[in-house]
Amino acid sequence: MKTTTTPFPETTALVDIKAAQAALWKRYRRPEPDNSVENELIQQYLPLVKTVVGRLAMTLPPHVDIEDLFSAGMVGLLNAVRHFDPKLGTVFEGYARLRIRGAVLDELRRMDWVPRSVHVKAREVEGVMRGLEQQKGRLPTDEEMAKAMNVSVSDYQQTLEDIRPATFVSLDAAAHQDVDDGTGQNETIADPRQEEPGEDVSRRELARLISQRLNTLPDMQRKVLALYYFEDLRLREIAEVFGLTESRICQIHAKAILAIRSSINRLDQRKLESMAA
Numbered sequence: 368m369k370t371t372t373t374p375f376p377e378t379t380a381l382v383d384i385k386a387a388q389a390a391l392w393k394r395y396r397r398p399e400p401d402n403s404v405e406n407e408l409i410q411q412y413l414p415l416v417k418t419v420v421g422r423l424a425m426t427l428p429p430h431v432d433i434e435d436l437f438s439a440g441m442v443g444l445l446n447a448v449r450h451f452d453p454k455l456g457t458v459f460e461g462y463a464r465l466r467i468r469g470a471v472l473d474e475l476r477r478m479d480w481v482p483r484s485v486h487v488k489a490r491e492v493e494g495v496m497r498g499l500e501q502q503k504g505r506l507p508t509d510e511e512m513a514k515a516m517n518v519s520v521s522d523y524q525q526t527l528e529d530i531r532p533a534t535f536v537s538l539d540a541a542a543h544q545d546v547d548d549g550t551g552q553n554e555t556i557a558d559p560r561q562e563e564p565g566e567d568v569s570r571r572e573l574a575r576l577i578s579q580r581l582n583t584l585p586d587m588q589r590k591v592l593a594l595y596y597f598e599d600l601r602l603r604e605i606a607e608v609f610g611l612t613e614s615r616i617c618q619i620h621a622k623a624i625l626a627i628r629s630s631i632n633r634l635d636q637r638k639l640e641s642m643a644a
Contacts, residue, residue, distance in 0.1 A: 387411065388408075388411050388412075391404060391407050391408050391411060392408070392453075392459075395408060395448075405445075405448060405449075408448050409441075409444060409445060409448065412444060412447075412448070412459075412460070412463055413444070415444065415460060415463050415464060415467060416437060416440040416441055416443075416444050416467055417437075418464075418599060419440055419464055419467045419468050419471060420433065420436050420437050420440050420467075420471060422599070422601055423436065423468070423471055423472075423475075424436065425601065425602075427475075427532075431475075431478070435474060435478070436471050436474055436475070439470045439471050439473065439474035440467045440470055440471050442470050443463075443466040443467035443468070443469060443470025443471065444463055444466070444467050446466055446470070447459070447462055447463040447466035447467065448463075450466075451463070461597070464599070468596075481532045481533050485529065485530055485532055485533050486533055488526065488529060488530050488533075489530040489533035489534065489625070491516075492512070492516075492526060492527070492530060492625060493625050493628060493629045493632070495512060495515050495516055496512065496622075496625055496626065496629050497629040497632070497633055498515070499511055499512065499515055500626075500629070501633075506583075506584070506585065506622075506626055509523060509524065524618055527617070527618040527621045527622065528614060528617060528618065528621075530621060531617050531620075531621050534620065534621045534624040534625060576630070576631055577627055577631070580626070580627045580630045580631070581627070584623055584626060584627075587609075587619060588619055588620075588622065588623035588626070589623075590609075591605055591616060591619045591620050591623065592620070592623050592624075594608065595620060602616050602617055602620070
């Protein structure tokens with residue numbers, strides 16, 4: 368007797384959604400698409416904005432207006448729809464998450480929600496890390512960092528927890544973090560309405576540098592970053608995967624971001640020195 372299998376309802380629903388999205392993209396890429404198609408695409412991918420903003424909101428203090436972040440995320444999604452190029456071989460969802468996250472983090476930088484004392488402490492840790500890495504040719508251990516900062520290992524790990532908000536700021540704000548001239552980040556952000564001729568080149572170069580730096584990080588740090596930024600797992604969920612505490616995962620995340628930012632700042636400093644020579 369021949370048996371037939373019935374697909375799971377969830378699978379059928381997912382296939383239907385993908386088919387609807389593919390049809391919308393086909394209509395959108397016509398020579399003269401109408402605004403209604405663009406609006407439909409936005410509605411289809413709206414859950415991405417809710418996911419990205421929801422995950423970031425878990426790390427923010429109560430006074431941050433989530434509605435403002437959601438609005439910024441919507442702008443990021445709209446830009447993702449308008450600039451997405453399927454010929455590059457990327458998946459739209461992954462591309463859109465990056466644009467949404469970038470728009471939200473830009474809004475957070477504009478709001479300057481991280482206290483100045485946290486930025487100062489983060490720069491201190493980053494400076495010590497950069498110095499030790501230059502001496503040893505590798506990322507320093509917690510014990511080495513604690514010794515260099517004249518604190519206990521537990522105090523150093525608490526410091527990583529304290530500066531965690533600063534490590535969630537977009538990496539494209541890494542340049543010139545060592546300059547303490549009293550200027551807030553919100554005063555140095557370019558007007559997004561103005562076209563920047565070298566922006567695309569700069570972002571590509573930044574992406575290349577980050578990719579190179581990722582390959583030099585310890586395996587655990589790479590996995591945490593991959594699960595958090597590309598697999599959309601929350602820090603609590605990543606902790607469950609590795610059987611660690613959420614606090615420990617936060618520390619690993621913070622160290623990885625500081626190492627990447629330190630590397631970028633070091634390269635920027637070398638460029639400045641070569642230009643001055």
